[in-house]
Every structure is written in C-alpha cells, then in structure tokens.
Amino acid sequence: MSEVSQTGTASAAPVRVALLGGGTVGAAVARALLQHPDRYAARLGAPVELLGVAVRDTTRVREGIPADLLTDDPHALAQDADVIVELMGGLEPAGELIEAALRRGAQVVSANKQLLTRRGVELQALAQEHGAGLHHEAAVMAAVPVLAVVRESLAGDEITRIRGIVNGSTNYVLDLVAREGVPFADAVRQAGELGYLEADPTEDLEGLDAAAKIALLARTAWDVPAPPDEVDVTGISGLTDADFAAAAEQGGVLKLVASAERGADGAVRCAVRPEVLPAEDPLARTRGGTNLVELDTVLAGPVTLVGAGAGGDETASAVLGDLVRAGLAVARR
Ligand SMILES: NC(=O)c1ccc[n+]([C@@H]2O[C@H](COP(=O)([O-])OP(=O)(O)OC[C@H]3O[C@@H](n4cnc5c(N)ncnc54)[C@H](OP(=O)(O)O)[C@@H]3O)[C@@H](O)[C@H]2O)c1
Structure with missing residues (x-):
C-alpha cells in the first residue's frame, strides 16, 4: 500500500x-x-x-x-x-x-x-x-461501544461484574407499563405494532436475545466459552399486571436485567431475569429502547455506558x- x-x-x-x-x-x-x-x-x-x-x-x-x-x-x-x-x-x-x-x-x-x-x-x-x-x-x-471498551479500553483492568439493560424491545414494553400504566398485554401489542418487537417476539420476550448478548459480553471480558444455553434465563412473558403493581407499591421498577459475574473460583455465571430495582438505580431509569451497561472493575470502579440499542x-x-x-x-x- x-x-x-x-x-x-x-x-x-x-x-x-x-x-x-x-x-x-x-x-x-x-x-x-x-x-x-x-x-x-x-x-x-x-x-x-x-x-x-x-x-x-x-x-x-x-x-x-x-x-x-x-x-x-x-x-x-x-x-x-x-x-x-x-x-x-x-x-x-x-x-x-x-x-x-x-x-x-x-x-x-x-x-x-x-x-x-x-x-x-x-x-x-x-x-x-x-x-x-x-x-x-x-x-x-x-x-453502545461496549465490546471495544471491554476488550481494549479496560484491558489493563479487571472486570468483576457486568450488569445491564441489553434488550431495548423488552425495555420499551416494561417502560410503557411502569410509566404510562398501560396494561402489560397492551404494551406488548403496541411494541409489536411500532416495530420494537420482531414478528415472532419469542427471542425478546423469553430473554433469549439478552442471554445471547450477555454471553458474548462475558466471553469478551473473561475469554471463557460462555455458551448462551448455560445462561440462567427468565424472560418477561410470565409477568402480570399484579407484578407491576407490587413493584410500584414498593417504590421499585421492574426491569429485565442481564448480568455476568466471575466468582472467586474463576467460574463465570450469567443470568437474565426480571428484577424489581430501586427507582434511583441507573438501570431503573433507562427509558424506552435505550441500552445501558455497568462494568464493575477493580481499578476504575464502576464504568457505565449508555446509548441506542437499535436503529439503522x-x-x-x-x-x-x-x-x-x-x-x-x-x-x-
Ligand atoms: N436493525 C437493528 O437495529 C439492528 C441492531 C443491531 C444489530 N442488527 C443486526 O444487523 C443485521 C442486519 O439487520 P437489519 O435490521 O438491517 O436487517 P434487514 O433490514 O432485514 O436487512 C437484511 C438485508 O439483507 C438482505 N438479504 C437477506 N438475505 C439475503 C440473501 N440470501 N441474499 C442477498 N441479500 C440478502 C435483505 O435483502 P432485501 O432488502 O431485498 O430483503 C436486506 O437488504 C442482523 O444481523 C441484525 O441482527 C440490527
């Protein structure tokens, strides 16, 4: 050249x-x-x-x-x-x-x-x-340039935990229910009509899309195989309006949280599940189709990345x- x-x-x-x-x-x-x-x-x-x-x-x-x-x-x-x-x-x-x-x-x-x-x-x-x-x-x-940060920018540090909202479609649904009081089933339908959910929304609603992403993040962070079928997954399809009401009563917000952690034994555990978060948690404040990830590190402390999780x-x-x-x-x- x-x-x-x-x-x-x-x-x-x-x-x-x-x-x-x-x-x-x-x-x-x-x-x-x-x-x-x-x-x-x-x-x-x-x-x-x-x-x-x-x-x-x-x-x-x-x-x-x-x-x-x-x-x-x-x-x-x-x-x-x-x-x-x-x-x-x-x-x-x-x-x-x-x-x-x-x-x-x-x-x-x-x-x-x-x-x-x-x-x-x-x-x-x-x-x-x-x-x-x-x-x-x-x-x-x-x-959100998370892989580059995990692989390159934090290469001199040690990531201990990854936790985030990594699926914008389900976050859009959960946000609609929590902030606008839309019944859960209607919110799912609305998200489908607006193109936030695929024609077959199973991957999103059952947490499989989030599981694939957290597995890729864990693999990048710790250089382990992290197969997505070993992620402990619970999606949002089983939630009911009573779950949202109970969360609101506690002053909390229901979110689909993806997490990965490396234990003292070196084993990596990945999970995706709906969690009731305190309202002041940055994950609880993540709106609509936005994605957010927190990387806990030994030297830098917590590093948060946030931005659009989809779009051309x-x-x-x-x-x-x-x-x-x-x-x-x-x-x-
Ligand atoms: N959309 C997002 O927000 C987003 C976000 C993150 C990652 N991604 C990933 O990015 C990739 C593209 O997503 P997208 O939303 O752009 O998909 P899309 O709108 O469905 O576009 C797919 C394109 O590939 C063409 N195509 C598919 N099969 C083909 C084949 N066998 N031969 C020739 N052309 C073929 C389609 O042609 P036609 O136009 O003629 O149908 C179309 O132009 C996917 O892997 C997706 O998971 C998308």
Missing part, C-alpha cells in the same frame, strides 16, 4: 468493500460511505471503494444507493473484497460467506448476533489461523467503526 499523503489518499490503493445486506442497517452504512467518502478516506489513509450491495430484491429502490450497486449474488460480490460487511442476518448464507472470507484472509465485519453467538469462537479461531479479522461491535448493544444509523455507527478498524488492517498489509 502506498504512503498516505497529508492532504489525502490519492496515491493509496482503495480498500475494496462488499456490503452484504442493504436493509435497515446496510442501507445506513452504504449511505454513510457514499455521502462521506473523504471522512473514511482520511481515517483509513486510503479511499473506500464500495463494490456493491447484496440484497434479495434488486428491483426495490433504496434511498441513497445507486441501482447499479445492487446485486442478488452475495457470493460473487464477496469473493474479491478486502472487507466483507455482513448485514444480512440469519445463520445462512451469512455463515458460509463469512467462513469463506476468513479462509482467504479477508477482514469481516458483522452485526449478526445470532450467528456470532453460535459460531463466534470457531470463526475467531479461523480468523486467527488465516491472518484474517472478525469484528462484531454492533452485535451487542448496537450503538445508530447500529451503522458501530459497523462503520469496525469498518475503519478492518480497513486499517488492510491498509497495514
């Missing part, structure tokens, strides 16, 4: 990016790259060349994305790229595309919590073996941060 000039990057070879997925997050990433080429060129020391955007339906107009960038062949698009940004979701074909990219030493960025929870350890090992990179900040708490632009922020990391790794080669 050629040297970066002071004023720009005209002489550097472009970093070739394949964007797999042009939905809520993918479209936001594409728009940022296309609208602010100078921003990313300056940060990478090389221009970013967006090779294309893989979607299922290439006939649909996507605001801010030229039609000639769209393709329905993610395999062809990915095969020559320096950086693959996987924003399709689901286990396949995302899994095989990521695996193929890692095997040829490419950099991969993904926000796919579902896939990373199941295959993250194996894929990271593959990345290491082939001198590739796998970056997945957006997979946990979207815009918000999640794109984390994806683009990873893209800059990935692009720098390409530029260093």
